Structure formats: C-alpha cells, structure tokens
Amino acid sequence: MLETLWNIPDLWERLSAERRTILLYGMGNGADKILRVCAEKNIPVAGVFASDGFVRGQSFRGMPVRRWADMKAMYGAENTVVLMAFASSRPEVLENVARIASETTLLAPDVPVFGKGLFDRAFAVAHRAELLAVRELLSDGESRRIFDLVLRYKLSGEISCLLEAVSAPKEVLQNVLRPERIKTAADLGAYTGDTVRSLAAVAPNLETVYAMEPDARNFRKLSDYAEAESRFRVLPVCAAAWNAKTELTFDAGGNRNSSAIANRSAVLSGRPARARTVRALPLDRAVGNGRIDFIKYDVEGSEREAIEGSRNVILRDCPTLLVSLYHRTEDLFALPLFLRREFPFYRRFFLRRAAGVPAWDLNLYVRED
Numbered sequence: 001m002l003e004t005l006w007n008i009p010d011l012w013e014r015l016s017a018e019r020r021t022i023l024l025y026g027m028g029n030g031a032d033k034i035l036r037v038c039a040e041k042n043i044p045v046a047g048v049f050a051s052d053g054f055v056r057g058q059s060f061r062g063m064p065v066r067r068w069a070d071m072k073a074m075y076g077a078e079n080t081v082v083l084m085a086f087a088s089s090r091p092e093v094l095e096n097v098a099r100i101a102s103e104t105t106l107l108a109p110d111v112p113v114f115g116k117g118l119f120d121r122a123f124a125v126a127h128r129a130e131l132l133a134v135r136e137l138l139s140d141g142e143s144r145r146i147f148d149l150v151l152r153y154k155l156s157g158e159i160s161c162l163l164e165a166v167s168a169p170k171e172v173l174q175n176v177l178r179p180e181r182i183k184t185a186a187d188l189g190a191y192t193g194d195t196v197r198s199l200a201a202v203a204p205n206l207e208t209v210y211a212m213e214p215d216a217r218n219f220r221k222l223s224d225y226a227e228a229e230s231r232f233r234v235l236p237v238c239a240a241a242w243n244a245k246t247e248l249t250f251d252a253g254g255n256r257n258s259s260a261i262a263n264r265s266a267v268l269s270g271r272p273a274r275a276r277t278v279r280a281l282p283l284d285r286a287v288g289n290g291r292i293d294f295i296k297y298d299v300e301g302s303e304r305e306a307i308e309g310s311r312n313v314i315l316r317d318c319p320t321l322l323v324s325l326y327h328r329t330e331d332l333f334a335l336p337l338f339l340r341r342e343f344p345f346y347r348r349f350f351l352r353r354a355a356g357v358p359a360w361d362l363n364l365y366v367r368e369d
Helices: 011-016 029-040 068-075 091-103 121-126 128-137 141-156 159-164 169-177 194-200 216-228 283-287 303-308 311-317 331-342
Strands: 021-025 047-049 063-066 080-084 105-107 184-188 208-212 233-237 246-251 275-281 294-297 320-324 348-353 362-367
Touching (some): 011 141, 021 029, 021 068, 068 080, 091 105, 121 128, 121 141, 128 141, 141 159, 169 348, 184 194, 184 283, 194 294, 208 283, 216 233, 275 283, 283 311, 303 311, 303 320, 331 348
Parallel strands (some): 021 047, 021 080, 080 105, 184 208, 184 294, 294 320
16 A cells, blocks of 8 residues: 555645635644645635634635534535645534535645644655655554554545544454553643553552652643542652753643743744743653653653653653654654664564544554564
C-alpha cells in the first residue's frame, strides 16, 4: 500500500486542482492553520460553518459562520468539498462528521499542532527512507497497520483512514503496556491528573507516580487530586519536563495546549502570546534515585527534550515508555529513530492509536522485552 503513496497527489495538490466550492468546518487555531496553507497555495476557501450549537451570528476571519444546512442550500452538497478544522474524539461529534461525510466530500487536513512544516508529498518523499526504517522497526502487524493508515491519512486527509486506524484498549493493555508490572511511574504532562487516574484504573500494583505539569492552574487541580488520592502516592512537580534545569517562556492557554513559546506553530507567530515564565526540570532531577517502571511523554512538542532529560533514569531502569507522536510534523519518524539510536537496548516498538480526528492520540510504546 505504501508504494502507491509516493507518486499520487497529496491533499493540497488535490485541493489546488479542485473545481468545487471549498468550505471550512470549524473555527480556532486549526482553522487558522488550514487557511494559512490554503492562502500560500492559492486554494480559495469560500466560507466557514460550524455545528449548529456553535452558530450564534458570529464571523470568523471575515466570513460569516453558518450552519451546514445553510451551506447545502447555498451551494449544494454535491458541489462542495469540506475541510474539517478541529479535533474531537467525542462519539456524538464523530457521528455528525460521518453524517456530513455521507453527503459531501469531507477531508481533515493534517497540520502540525506545534512547530513548522507540512506533511505533504514532498516532505514524505524527502523522508521516505526514515519512514520506511520506522515501519521496519515496529514489532507487530497491528503497529504496521496503524502506521500505514496514519501515513495515508497525513498525505490524503481522508477521514476513513482515521476511522480504521483505531486500536482496541484491551489489546493495548494485554499485549503492549503490561500494567501489572508498573509500580512507579512518571507522568510528564500530567494536566490535572486525568492520565494518572487512567493508569491507576489498570495498574493494580501502582505505588508512586511523579506527575509533572507546568501550567499553574492545572497544577493546582493536580495537587488537589494528589492530596485526595489514598490508594498510592502522587508526587506533583510544578515544572515543564525538559533536558536541563532552567526557565522557559510559555504560551499559557490553561489547557493541554500550554507549551514553550519556541513550540508555537508558525501560523500563530504574529499573534500575541499569553507569555509567562515557568520552571523547567529534567526528570532525572525530579526523581533522583527513585526507580521508574513507566514514563509517559505527552508534553506538547517537547518530547525529545523531555526524553533527553530522562536519560539517566532510562539507562538505569529501562522503563516502558509511552511517547506521543503527533505534535510535530516529523514526530512519526524522528522520535522512534532517536530512541532507537540513543537507547539500543529497547527492542520492542509498538504503535497504537485511540479514536478521533485528526491523527492525535498516536502513541509509541517502547519496551526492552
């Protein structure tokens, strides 16, 4: 299947040749990123619509925000191409997306959450050797299935690929994570404690979690949870996971997208940031001599720096790693190859993905055995 990808038009080439009316579904940062790419490639976008409950007579980037029913009446569903510009894993939202997709051509452009670059055909061809090397590195057929579908989606924008590229949670627990072996964990990007709770629900022998979270508002909620948790110890650390003890300037949104200013998407570079200084700390310093069985890295585009800051712990304890592979354009190949190069004792690489659009919640699990 992969051999056909290098020579066929990608999403942006397809849109450049499109003669139907192109519409944007959704508002916010994702829509801004898509509009920016369309402008750079001279792809006209005629209008924007939102789900019915979000239409309140407002406008977005000079275009009135309408309902899908309005757009169908204006252009005819058969005469439109819809670009989905937001992320969701909620079943009711995905049902609405599927309904619209049944009436028109609906695509979900892949634009980076953080950083620069675009995963188009030119990018894929330039990094073909690295992509194929990662595919060979993967340890089972399910991982390669997910990899193939995600790669096809990134190039085509076809939502059908994402609807198929979903891993069964029970299979992940049984064949990949092996949570019964986890006694001590590090949650890098702990948010308000929700991912600690998720781990606790499946790890019966959990004793201690080091939970790192840089956002002050999130950290207060994380600390409240840590104080209330009685089944095991939660040790909250108010710091960004990094490769050195320092201070970073953060663009703080008070949500999962709070990140280092350096990670901002290029499309947001001209927009004022809610900047503030946060403490940054390597995991090696945060845990000291404490043994770690499992590390989760979901740190909004700073995964490589966070891994570098965990080097001593990784070399000492060989913990199972969970690394998010969806924040930056190059993450799909750069992070697995970095781990393989820096820590050659890791021999098992698994790729799994939760449901949702676009290709977020794509996780690499790395184990020694």
